[in-house]
Amino acid sequence: MGKVDKGVNCSVKGCSKQAVRSLNSSDAKKAKLDIEQNKLNKVYVCEDHYKIVKKALKKDRQAEKWRRSVF
Ligand SMILES: [Zn+2]
Structure with missing residues (x-):
């Protein structure tokens, strides 16, 4: 987990807020977040x-x- 540069948006589907943190996708899955496909x-x-x-x-x-x- 780390800080995120300004201008990066949240990866959750339907959310366009500014991102404040980066996570491993596995952690996001644990939280059952609906994540946009990411390379x-x-x-x-x-x-x-x-x-x-x-x-x-x-x-x-x-x-x-x-x-x-x-x-
Ligand atoms: Zn969000």
Whole structure:
């Protein structure tokens, strides 16, 4: 994840806000975002969609922790 240059738009379909973060497409998939096809394995998200991704990844990590504590 990194910062994004100005003028880059969010890669989520139907969203034309300015991107603030770049993600791996796998992370975007975890958040179930509908991403525009991209040749690079990178996805750009605006602040709103970044929040959704962050939340989804956090949940993912918590589930992992839970699995480890059970087994
Ligand atoms: Zn967006």
